[in-house]
Amino acid sequence: MNILVFNVGSTTLKYACLDAETEEVTASGLVDRIGQPGGDAINHVMAAKIAIDEVGLNNVGVIGHRIVQGGDLFLGPTLVTTDVLSRLRTLDTLAPLHNPAARSVVEGLVEIGTPQVLVFDTSYFASLSPAAYRYAVPEDWYQNHAVRRYGFHGTSHQYVTEKAIQFIGGNDESRIISLHLGGGASATASIGGLAVDTSMGMTPLEGLVMATRSGDLDPAIVLHMTEHVGMEPSDVRDALNRQSGLLGLCGDPDMRTVLDRRKTGDPAATLAIDIYVRRIIKTIGSYIAILGGLDALIFTAGVGQHSPEIRWLVCESLQHFGISLSEDKNQACCEETADISAPDARVRTLVVDTNEELAIARLVRNTTTRQA
Structure with missing residues (x-):
C-alpha cells in the first residue's frame, strides 16, 4: 500500500508518496504560489488534484494530511468521517493561516473515496501538564473559548526527538x-x-x-x-x-x-x-x-x-x-x-534532518492498521 502525504502551507502544497512497508518515497513534489498570479494552482484543492494526477490515484491506498491545529478535540491521528470534518471546521479560527486551507483539501477529496487520515501538529503536546498549557487568564476564557497553549511543529519535534534518543x-x-x-x-x-x-x-x-x-x-x-x-x-x-x-x-x-x-x-x-x-x-x-x-x-x-x-x-x-x-x-x-x-x-x-512526511506516513500506517 502507498500512502500519499499532503503538507499544506498558506500558499504551498508539498506532497510525498511512500510505500507503507519499505518507507521508500516513490514520488514527491511541490505545488507553489497557490492562488497567486502566475502560481501553479488557483486553490489548494486544485493543487492536491495536480499532485494526485502526478502520483496516480490507483497507486494510493490512503491519504495522510498534516493539520496544524487539532485543539483539544483531536489528540492523535484521526480517520476522516463526516463528524470529524464538522468538528475540524470549528478550529479554523485557532489557525487561520493553515487550518482552512488544509481542511479545504480534505473536504475536496472526499468524493474520490480514498480513506483519509488527519495528523495534527498539536498531538505531540497532549502530554503537557496544565501548568504548561494554561494561561493566567479568566477561567471562562479557558472553559468556553479554548484559550490555552496547544503547541505546533509537533510532528517534527516528535520525530527528531525520538531519533536523537x-x-x-x-x-x-x-x-x-x-x-x-x-x-x-x-x-x-x-x-x-x-x-x-x-x-x-x-x-x-x-x-x-x-x-x-x-x-x-x-x-x-x-x-x-x-x-x-x-x-x-x-x-x-x-x-x-x-x-x-x-x-x-x-x-x-x-x-x-x-x-x-x-x-x-x-x-x-x-x-x-x-x-x-x-x-x-x-x-x-x-x-x-x-x-x-x-x-x-x-x-x-x-x-x-x-x-x-x-x-x-x-x-x-x-x-x-x-x-x-x-x-x-x-x-x-x-x-x-x-x-x-x-x-x-x-x-x-x-x-x-527532520522528515515530517515520513513521520506522518508512519502515523497514518499505524492508524489504518488499527482500524482494519
Missing part, C-alpha cells in the same frame, strides 16, 4: 530540547520522548522570532495599536503574522540574506540576528531549568540544519550549561544525524 543511546529519562528553526520557529522540551513544554502557544505566533512572525510580545501592544493608533484587529493580526519577525526588523525574511548582510556590517541585519538568537538562548535556558538539566540539544528544519553560523551564535553563550560545539564538525555537518559537540561537552548537540 536512539542516536545517543538514551532512555525514558533523557532530557531533550529540540529547535525547529525554519520560516516558522519553535522550541520544545521533552523527557523520554514526551513533551513537557513548548514555545508556540494558542497559535503559531507565540514564542521565538520567525521569518515574518513576531513571536513573544507584550499583549498590550495589540491594545495600543487598535485603541490608540486606530488599526483594525485584522490588520494587527496580519502585521504580527506576515510583516514582523526578521522581515519587520530588517526588511528581509530570508535568513541566508540576513546573515550575508550581517557580514557586511549592516546594522539592521545585525540587530535582527541578535534578537533572533537572544530569544532562542532565553528559551533554552528556561527549558534547562524546567528539565533539571539537559542531555541533548537538537537543531532541525531549514535554518537549524543548514546554518552553522546560527548554531554557533546560539551555543557560544551556553557553555556554562555544558553546551559546546566543535567548530570543524559544525561547519562540515551534512549528515542525516550528526553530533557537532566539542569533545569535552557535557551536553550532546545534534543536527537532525
Whole structure:
C-alpha cells in the first residue's frame, strides 16, 4: 500500500508518496504560489488534484494530511468521517493561516473515496501538564473559548526527538530540547520522548522570532495599536503574522540574506540576528531549568540544519550549561544525524534532518492498521 502525504502551507502544497512497508518515497513534489498570479494552482484543492494526477490515484491506498491545529478535540491521528470534518471546521479560527486551507483539501477529496487520515501538529503536546498549557487568564476564557497553549511543529519535534534518543543511546529519562528553526520557529522540551513544554502557544505566533512572525510580545501592544493608533484587529493580526519577525526588523525574511548582510556590517541585519538568537538562548535556558538539566540539544528544519553560523551564535553563550560545539564538525555537518559537540561537552548537540512526511506516513500506517 502507498500512502500519499499532503503538507499544506498558506500558499504551498508539498506532497510525498511512500510505500507503507519499505518507507521508500516513490514520488514527491511541490505545488507553489497557490492562488497567486502566475502560481501553479488557483486553490489548494486544485493543487492536491495536480499532485494526485502526478502520483496516480490507483497507486494510493490512503491519504495522510498534516493539520496544524487539532485543539483539544483531536489528540492523535484521526480517520476522516463526516463528524470529524464538522468538528475540524470549528478550529479554523485557532489557525487561520493553515487550518482552512488544509481542511479545504480534505473536504475536496472526499468524493474520490480514498480513506483519509488527519495528523495534527498539536498531538505531540497532549502530554503537557496544565501548568504548561494554561494561561493566567479568566477561567471562562479557558472553559468556553479554548484559550490555552496547544503547541505546533509537533510532528517534527516528535520525530527528531525520538531519533536523537536512539542516536545517543538514551532512555525514558533523557532530557531533550529540540529547535525547529525554519520560516516558522519553535522550541520544545521533552523527557523520554514526551513533551513537557513548548514555545508556540494558542497559535503559531507565540514564542521565538520567525521569518515574518513576531513571536513573544507584550499583549498590550495589540491594545495600543487598535485603541490608540486606530488599526483594525485584522490588520494587527496580519502585521504580527506576515510583516514582523526578521522581515519587520530588517526588511528581509530570508535568513541566508540576513546573515550575508550581517557580514557586511549592516546594522539592521545585525540587530535582527541578535534578537533572533537572544530569544532562542532565553528559551533554552528556561527549558534547562524546567528539565533539571539537559542531555541533548537538537537543531532541525531549514535554518537549524543548514546554518552553522546560527548554531554557533546560539551555543557560544551556553557553555556554562555544558553546551559546546566543535567548530570543524559544525561547519562540515551534512549528515542525516550528526553530533557537532566539542569533545569535552557535557551536553550532546545534534543536527537532525527532520522528515515530517515520513513521520506522518508512519502515523497514518499505524492508524489504518488499527482500524482494519
